[in-house]
Amino acid sequence: MTKNFQEAMAHRRSYYVLEDKSPISDNEIVEIVKQAVKHVPSAFNSQSTRVVVLLHDKHKKVWDITKEILKDMMPAEAFENTKEKIETSFQNGYGTLLFYEDQAPVKALQEQFPLYKQNFPVWSEHTNAMHQFAIWTMLEDAGFGVSVQHYNPIIDEKVAETFNIPADWKLIAQMPFGIPGAEPGEKEYQPLENRVLVP
Numbered sequence: 532m533t534k535n536f537q538e539a540m541a542h543r544r545s546y547y548v549l550e551d552k553s554p555i556s557d558n559e560i561v562e563i564v565k566q567a568v569k570h571v572p573s574a575f576n577s578q579s580t581r582v583v584v585l586l587h588d589k590h591k592k593v594w595d596i597t598k599e600i601l602k603d604m605m606p607a608e609a610f611e612n613t614k615e616k617i618e619t620s621f622q623n624g625y626g627t628l629l630f631y632e633d634q635a636p637v638k639a640l641q642e643q644f645p646l647y648k649q650n651f652p653v654w655s656e657h658t659n660a661m662h663q664f665a666i667w668t669m670l671e672d673a674g675f676g677v678s679v680q681h682y683n684p685i686i687d688e689k690v691a692e693t694f695n696i697p698a699d700w701k702l703i704a705q706m707p708f709g710i711p712g713a714e715p716g717e718k719e720y721q722p723l724e725n726r727v728l729v730p
Contacts, residue, residue: 539672543664544718546676549624549709554674557586560626563673567665574654575644577636580662581700583629589694593629593705594622596689597682604685621680624709628666629690631700632659659703667706676711679704 534542553560564582573579585593594617601617602610621627632655641648663679670677683702690696 534672539668543668543671543677544715545678546711546713546715547620547678548712549620549676549707550712551623551625552710553625554710559673560584560586560670563669564628564666567662567669571658571662571665573658574651575640577640577651577655577658579633579636579655580659581631581633582662582666583631583694583696584626585629585694586626590624590626590707591622592693593627593686593690594618594707596693597686600685600689601682620678621705621707623712624707625675626708628706628708629694629696629702630659630663630704630706631696631702632656633697634699634701656703663704663706670708674710675708677706677708679706681705 561584564584568580568582571580598614598617601613605613637651637655640651644651667677667679681704683704687702690702691698691700696702
């Protein structure tokens with residue numbers, strides 16, 4: 532990291548204007564993902580998070596799929612605004628990461644520890660969120676603009692079919708990234724004394 536952890540965390544923002552450029556190699560992008568997948572913790576060491584790295588034509592394809600599905604679901608006037616947002620904020624970037632949770636280890640833990648059966652799907656999403664945060668922060672520290680999107684579950688089936696996603700994988704989020712085309716606006720923060728309790 533070029534910044535220390537606290538600096539990188541504070542600098543992380545949602546970027547909604549992206550360019551199809553990268554400050555690092557494709558191999559370095561994949562390495563960032565691998566480091567997070569290897570080292571981010573998970574409940575009972577389930578290691579249930581899966582990440583699909585889509586670059587170049589495959590990145591464009593996932594957003595074409597999203598537009599095709601939404602076009603059939605939305606009024607024409609509303610879709611035009613959505614189409615523009617997708618093309619400028621997401622598809623115009625360099626790549627997209629798809630975040631999944633493999634349900635096989637989750638179900639195995641439910642069977643092994645029935646007392647916590649209801650908790651494992653929740654804990655699974657907790658670890659996925661940590662992976663998202665870690666990768667988001669590292670990508671931004673490398674020079675990318677990044678955001679997290681949730682077009683699931685409407686795109687799940689077609690995306691799985693297109694990219695040969697295993698049936699046990701549940702789509703949680705999409706992370707488009709690229710060189711920032713514009714800086715985000717000022718962020719407002721609620722008072723920390725209302726959010727952090729020190730008894």
